[in-house]
Amino acid sequence: MKFGLFYELQLPRPLDEDTWDPNAEQQLFEEMFEQVQLADELGYHYVFFVEHHFLEEYAHSTAPEVMLGGLARTTKNIRLGHGVVQMPPLVNHPARVAERVSSLDIISGGRVEFGTGEGASDAELGGYNVERSLKKSMWEEGTRECLRMMSETPYPGHEGEHFSMPERNVIPKPLQAPHPPVWVAASRRETTLLAARFGIGSMGFGFETPEETAVRVEEYYRLIREECFPIGKAINPGLFVLNQFMAAETDEEAVRRSADGPGFFSYSLGYYSTTRGTSRTRSGERMIDAHQAGVTNIHQAFNALPQEQKDGRLQLSDAKLMTAQQISENEPENEMERALYRAARSGSAIGTTDSIRENIKRYEDAHTDIMVFNAQCGARKHEHIMEAIERFGKDVLPEFAERHETEHKPWRERQLDGVPYEINSSI
């Protein structure tokens, strides 16, 4: 199993003021550069940046190509991932995406992972006038044509449902031929199946358990072998799972340093996933009814919750906290609700390095290709994130990286035996 870091670039508003310090975003970005620099030096394999728009506090990574461009020149080996580019042409014209991704691939020496997605919340889809019922079709058309632009000289032009353009040679071409490895955001099982059928990697954002991952991996690779209609010129078979992450000297200290990070991550994601003007009851709290852009302080609302809700623990009727098993038994049935529930409670990579090693071994046993850590979230401290990256990178990562070469790669080659398509993958 390989490892990476994942960035939303969360920036909770101050609790005692309604707006950020003028330098808060600059500080956040500078700290991120330090964290990724350290991860690169320690041998982490990937870093991924989301592209979200207008989701204040939850995600200030609105221009990932800029962050990745900076990292292309300050890091040496770590692969630079879009996690993801929003592909509806109303958000990003496919030719502009091809130009940016190819340029990034060149200046990074061929280190780009091209994650793609549809966009999710009404806040961002509505901001670009993307109709929800068309977003899947827009993603597909934008992605398919973008990959052709990277790999065909000249691009012959396109008359489509969602965009049209005349024949042009889209330049530059990427260093990785025919194009960088392609991924799609998959919060739900359904999209993992779609990824397999299109021959692209599945970025699992649903906080799946090892047991669920094992089933999904088996299903995914079977579809790659038997029912694949590649969307690009080369396929990128692979699955990653996202996990909340904090490592420290003791389990208790890791939980303390993890603070409300996963809770805020889940709360703010759920907040923006709620259609404006509606409310949703989740784990006992009621979501805010009406968001005021530039005004609403989500962090304050989150902070007003009882502690057991903020850190993901649920209160039992007899005022005791739930055990891990009880938390598991109380999971919502709805897949999206369950992802939010788990985002606040996922603790398999929070603890000492010994605890983390034991927990994530189960994902390795499930043949997971990549585990990506959500380290920067909520109001966590930079120095704690740096220490966690260092502890894991020195104590745990090397042995998993070694087994990736000696055990996982041969297993994966067997899964892909007989697949007739060209493969371009960094796994």
Next chain:
Amino acid sequence: MARYDDVQDDGVRALLEQATSEMRGGDPSAAVRACCDAFALLMDQHEGLFEENLPADEKIHHQQFPRFGVRLESVEGQPHFEFDREQFSMGEAITYLDFTTDTALKRQA
């Protein structure tokens, strides 16, 4: 072995096979229509399936018959597929195919 091979009902399985064949032949729109026919058969066979898939609370729509250009509606109490458009993408066809296949497999379990 395709996913639909595990579907026991001959009629539903044949329609899912047809949908897959249409996709392979480059006609995802025909595949979506075959999936709707398969889902109609499933609703005939399984009481309550129609009602479970009528638009309801926004938070459970991910578990319902997909709404990517076709909407399952009730017309005088009967299932009706309302097509918002004629053309569908491959990704949309895959989504309808997997949802219908999953429904068939779950209902027979």
